Amino acid sequence: MDERVLDEMKPYFFDTYAVATSEFAYSMGIEAKKKLDEARRRIGSVIGSSGEEIIFTSGSTESSNLAIRGVADALSDEGNHIITSKTEDFPVLNSVKHLEKNGFDATYLDVDEKGFIDTEQLKNSIGEETILVSVQHANQEIGTLQDVKEIGKICEKEDVLFHTDATHTFTRVPFDVNEIRADLVTISGHTIHGPKGIGGLFVRKGTPLEKQLQGGYQERNLRAGVENIPGAIGFAKAAELVTSKENDMLRDMRNRTIDRILNEIPSTTLNGDRKKRVPQNANLTFHRVEGESITLHLDMRGFAVSTGSACFSRSLEASHVIMGISGDHERAHGSVRLTFGRYNEMEEVDMIVEALKEVVGDLRKISPLEEE
Ligand SMILES: Cc1ncc(COP(=O)(O)O)c(C=O)c1O
Incomplete structure (x- = not known):
């Protein structure tokens, strides 16, 4: 987390610590509610929303659950x-x-070898019963950017709601909710050097949605529970701290990483598209070695990388994303995701590439898949 984020959060733990619903009781509550709504506006302004349409949640997981199950219940x-x-x-x-499991039908769109959906398949899949399309803005493992503008256009024309999970694009790949015609957008704080445990859901005014957490009337009566005010303020600050210069720097580090690995380490494949990918993501397969072994060896050298997406990498199953783009178990098991952030420097790119050359070389020497 960025320390400037913590600095802005601190007073709302210790000084103005009232809950927002106390606005009806005492002045500290009024101040807390004011700051919460200000955080909403600060976050909304990043994606072209007034802010009233931002519902704070505990993170992207809750936001997407609320969006999908909430629309299903309402419609x-x-x-x-x-x-x-x-x-x-x-x-x-x-x-x-x-x-x-509860009586709904679902269509799972295929993706091509770079991870893109086919908008023709999307159009052909929409029928009388379709109420919602949920297609992510960027993929969590291979960073592929979907054409959300085109998807939004199709949904608007067909009169179905459009939800997109923008966890990895929020502030990194600028978008406007009106341009992409989204009705619901999932965002999260921890992916942008903000606090963990705070996220948001953009809910366009008038979108039919039933709340999933029952209790009080917080968050436009769409999400019960005492609001995480320090978290919301930290999330807003984190969103404001991301600059286009920083995103350019991440893109440069990503490009150098991909170029050097593909050129200098034999039998490697880039997963995802070369250009239409989030600036912070590189994902490559090192054939004939296990991604898990690479991550362990890199960890011992001080590098933190992952195989699948960080939040679900406890599972040893082959990545459903690499399986989705390739159908190839060997490719899925040899994939490694490198994510760059604010505190990385270009010289670390060269350091990790050098480390990878050694690690992959050593592992291949003992790999049963390596040809004599
Ligand atoms: C695309 C995507 N959606 C949702 C999540 C879960 O996010 P959260 O931890 O904010 O619930 C993640 C994890 O980072 C993610 O990568």
Whole structure:
């Protein structure tokens, strides 16, 4: 987390510590509610929203659950079909699977070898019963950027709601909710040097949505529970601290990493598209070696990289994303994701590439898949 984020949060733990609903009781509550709504506006302004349409949640997981299950509950009389893609992150996939157990039908769109959905397949999948399309803005493992503008246009024309998980693009790949015509957008704080445990859901005014956490009337009566005011303020600060210069720097580090690995380490494949990917992400397969072994060896040398997406890498199953783009188990097991952030420097790119050359070389010497 960025220390400037913590500095802005601190007073709302210790000085103005009232809960926002105390605005009806005493002045500290009024101040707390004012700051919470200000944080909403600060975050909204990054994506072209007034801020009133931002609902604070505990993170992207909750936001996507609320979006998908909330629309399904609100529109179950109008239709029972939901469309998503095969390579979504688990908050979306598992929300849709949960609905399938409760009588909904789902279509999981295929992706091509770079991870893009086919908008023709999307158009052909929309039917009378379709109420919602949920397709992510960027993929959590391979960073592929979907054409959300085109998807939004199709949804608007077909009169179905459009939700997008923008966890990895929020502030990194600027977008405007009106341009992409999204009704619901998932965002999170921890991916941008903000606090963990705070996220948001953009809910366009008038979008039918039923709350999933029952209790009080907080967050436009869409999410019960005492608001995480320091978290919301930290999230807003984190969003403001991201600059286009920083994103350019991340893009340069990403490009150098990809170029050097592909040129200098044999039998490597880039996962995802060369250009249409988030600036902070590189994902490559090192053939004939296990990604898990690479991450362990790099960890011992002080580098933190992952195989699947960080939040779900406890599972040893092959990545459903690499399987989705390739159908190849060996490729999925040899994939490694490198994510760059504010505190990385270009010289670390060269350091990790040198480390990878040694690690991959050593592992291949003992790999049973390596040819004599
Ligand atoms: C695309 C995507 N969606 C959702 C999540 C879960 O986010 P959170 O931890 O904010 O619930 C993650 C994890 O970073 C993610 O990569």
